[in-house]
Amino acid sequence: MRSAARAKVQFVCQSCGAVSARWQGRCDECGEWNSLVEESGASGVGAGPGRATRRSGRIITLEGLVGDASEAPRIRTGIAEFDRVTGGGLVRGSALLVGGDPGIGKSTLLIQAAGALAAAGRPVVYVSGEEATAQIRLRAARLGIADAPVRLAAETHVEDILATLEDEAPPALVIIDSIQTLWTERVDSAPGTVTQVRAAAQALIRYAKQSGAAVVFVGHVTKDGQIAGPRVVEHMVDGVLYFEGEGGHHFRILRAVKNRFGPTDEIGVFEMTGAGLREVANPSELFLGERNANTAGAAVFAGMEGTRPVLVEIQALVAPTTLGTPRRAVIGWDQGRLAMILAVLEAHCRVRLGDCDVYLNVAGGLRIGEPAADLAVAAALVSSRLNAPLPVDSVYFGEVSLSGAIRPVAHAPIRLKEAHKLGFGRAVMPDGTATGDAEPAMTAKPMAELADLVAAVATTAGNGSNPDH
Missing domain, CATH: 3.30.230.10 (Ribosomal Protein S5; domain 2)
Incomplete structure (x- = not known):
């Protein structure tokens, strides 16, 4: 009697996402030490469409360069500096990644943008995996936007988040704070690992493209200032923004390093005050x-x-x-x-x-x-x-x-x-x-x-x- 086939095991670097067939102390791709984690080949980075049952493809329509090239529809948040960096507002069906040091003001910026958009009559959903809804309400009250009709949730399960979003009409904006806290049942690894971050981001980006809702992810950064997790997530999203600022200064700079729908050399300048972030119209002064x-x-x-x-x-x-x-x-x-x-x-x-x-x-x-x-x-x-x-x-x-x-x-x-x-x-x-x-x-x-x-x-x-x- 033949024994059952042994499950394929691979090792994935939690810093850069590189896949190795065996464990080693140092990743050959990025040079990080002790970053390789064992994951099952049936659910890891290398297990995607190649392991699925093959089916016959369908014929797609090929088009020429000449045709309708209208500007992508945008959603203006009402925060001029934020809209400037994104190229004129959020594009429907796009995915945006916002990174920055801990405590720099990422959540404050996004809750202010959510409040301004909701006050203008746009449906907005804010999902936090790090804070309870009571904490978000306290921040909104301090910022003076507690009356804005933003719908809140404290959840980290991707399938539950998608089921909730698909149960009603798509919102104009969905904010996920943060992508490293999410987990999905489709892969077999701990939250925050390369496989989980990639799978969770892929599922939410697919929802954005299908529904037309703009999705904004908050991403943690490493000690080197890079967004934590696999760099492949930066390639998956339509835009990557960095929220920068020095600890000894009261201003913050929002900078675009990738934007498929706008320029990548714009900056937005904000001043951190006791009542939240204030736009700086003339940063030269x-x-x-x-x-x-x-x-x-x-x-x-x-x-x-x-x-x-x-x-x-x-x-x-x-x-x-x-x-x-x-x-x-x-x-x-x-x-x-x-x-x-x-x-x-x-x-x-x-x-x-x-x-x-x-x-x-x-x-x-x-x-x-x-x-x-x-x-x-x-x-x-x-x-x-x-x-x-x-x-x-x-x-x-x-x-x-x-x-x-x-x-x-x-x-x-x-x-x-x-x-x-x-x-x-x-x-x-x-x-x-x-x-x-x-x-x-x-x-x-x-x-x-x-x-x-x-x-x-x-x-x-x-x-x-x-x-x-």
Whole structure:
């Protein structure tokens, strides 16, 4: 008599979702230690359609590129900053993933969006797997939205959630807080594991596509700032938003890193208050804050976040050191790009920085990613090295090449208009920049080489002192 076939066993990494045939201490894909967990092959990541009974397929209709291409219908929440980041509102039938550090305000943001949408007459369902309904009511009362007709539930079983949603007309918005707490009977593993997170997200995304309801997941993040669980969930959803903020600052930034229905370079700015999150219509005033005209090492960068101009102060401190290896510390900017700017200043501008510690900070905790900040960073570094305060009414923007040339950047007219609106009168920018219909009251100071900027700062430092300092 033949023995029963042994069930197939596989090991799935709980960090990246990689599947291995045997257990090992370290995942070959992501390098994490002790992250492989045994799961049954009948219900794991590798068990999907391939194990199902084969059936004959149906013929699908193939269409051409020419046809109806109307804009996807959207649902505006009434929170302008949230709608800006999503591209104009939530798209019907879409799935959105919102991640952020614990306590940053993800649940507060979404309950405020749910309350605003429900107050406008849209049906909204809020399902929490981490809090009881009484706790959600207390938060809503503190935020002043207790009267909003949001329907609440505290549940983690996916099949029960879907049965409840399918029992009535589809709501406009379904919020799941959080995806890591859900579990489904379709797979055989603990809640929060790669298999459970993937299966639960797949079932709810399928409901969103079939019903037309917008589904928003809340996702936990790891210590590295990445959304916990398999990265495949980020590929499954239509949009991924990160809610960012520093513990010592009272503002929060909502940033899109993936959006199938809109841009991925927009940001929404909120201020955390005792009554919840408040929209910040003019974030430049928030990031500039109080500025001292007599302080060296501070330059105002006229940047762009998506379609929104943002002025932010870049602060630099260059101090002589006796250490063999000078220290380089950066907050809010790219470490490698700072090294490049320092090398260009040394090689082409005769500014000695190899014997100095360099500290760079973007005021307010904002993170800058565009190359247009090169010129402002260089200005702040040279100002600190020569102890020469920069003109308080000047803004800086431009990309620095390895040859020391300053290259033009896009959206110069919008940057200049924002600077003029906030009271700045001069703009140091690349030579040949097209200003378009920018404010005529702004005095443009075009520069072709980074050495020209160093010479100008050195002149203010002491009537033309030698920059070879």
